[in-house]
Amino acid sequence: MTGFSADWLALREPFDRSARAASAAAFDLPALALRLRRGDPVLGVLDLACGTGANLRALAPRLGGVQRWLLVDHDPLLLAALPGALAAWAEAEGFLFRREAEGLGIEGPGWRAEVQPLRIDLVQDLAALPLAQVGLVTASALLDLVSADWLDDLLARACHAGQALLFALTVDGRLDWTPRVTGDDRLARLFAAHQRRDKGFGAALGGAAVDLAADRLRALGCELKLAPSDWVIDGREGAQAQAMLAAMLAGIAAAVRAQDPGAAALATDWEARRLRLLARTRLRVGHRELLATLR
Structure with a gap:
């Protein structure tokens, strides 16, 4: 599986938070948690590819x-x-944080979480x-990183075991730049093709992932809720947004060079022109949230 650095995860997290806040009204998570507990005082949550804990x-x-x-x-x-990432978050939010023999503990107003990290290779050892x-x-x-076969396996296992599924921030292929420059459309097509390359799970689903997952889950008898959770990155808002835009530009240009070496000069020129526009650039990156529960 393609690796992601802690620095990149930290850079994107504020934009993830804003995107998810925009979709929060679509999901009544306290009601979902009550339903999933089935009388048990403790709700068990399994977070796949957890990184540094942003989903928690x-x-x-x-x-x-x-x-x-x-x-x-x-x-x-x-x-x-x-x-360290969870401790820093807990301190910033005024939550209690403790290290325990088998994991971590975090407590905030109206909630408490026991946390156990597990090292599992999702590619090789889904079972x-x-x-x-x-x-x-x-x-x-x-x-968007996984293959259709891998996704089918995960969904079948989870639905057979009776779990609800909540997938956040899956890209859906939309890239909307303001202002536009020459090369936007061609680079977007090449970037989308690169997103469908093997990321370790087989040919990746890329922007088709949410629609495919929704179809599979309906076939498995699940009720679905979907909501948009787009990144909106506006360089007029200052250094943090401009750093995120610069990282996006570098990532897209590198992916295009890898996908089509013949477009390398175009990618380099496009990146340079967009960097000059950084302080007045606005980028919307399409994402969606998906919640599935068994009927």
Whole structure:
């Protein structure tokens, strides 16, 4: 699986938070948590490709009550960074944070979470996921990286075990630049093609991931809710947005060069022209949220 650095995850998290806040009204997470507990005081949550815990930070306060999080990633560097990232978040928010023998504990107003990191290779060892221990399976920014076969396997396992599924921040292929410059459309097509290359799971779904997942889940008998959660990155808002835009430009240009070496000069020129426009550029990157529950 393609690796992601802790620096990149930290850079994108404020934009993830804003995007998810815009979609929050579509999902009544306290009601979902109550339903999934089925009388048990503790809600088990399995977070796939957890990185440094951004999905927990977004969801735990909204779910409420007592929670037990199993945070799964294959990357030992990200798992090593996880306690520090959660401790810093807890301190900034005024939450209680503690290290325990088998994991971590975090407590905020109206909720408490026990946290256990797990190193599991999602590509090779999907069968090792402790699905029986949880009521909710979740992931953020994962589905567009995986293959149709891998996704089918995960969905079948989770639905068979009776879990609800919440997939956040899956890209849907939309890139909307303001102002526009020559080359936007061609680079967008090449970037979309690169997103469908193998990221370790087989040919990636890219922008088709949400629609395919929705079709598969309906066939498995699930009820679905979908909501947009677009990144809006506006360089007029200052240094943080401009740093994110610069990272996006570098990533898109590098992907285009890898996808079509013949477009390398175009990608380099396009990146340079867009960098000169950074302070007045606005980019919308399409994402969607998907919640599936068994009928």
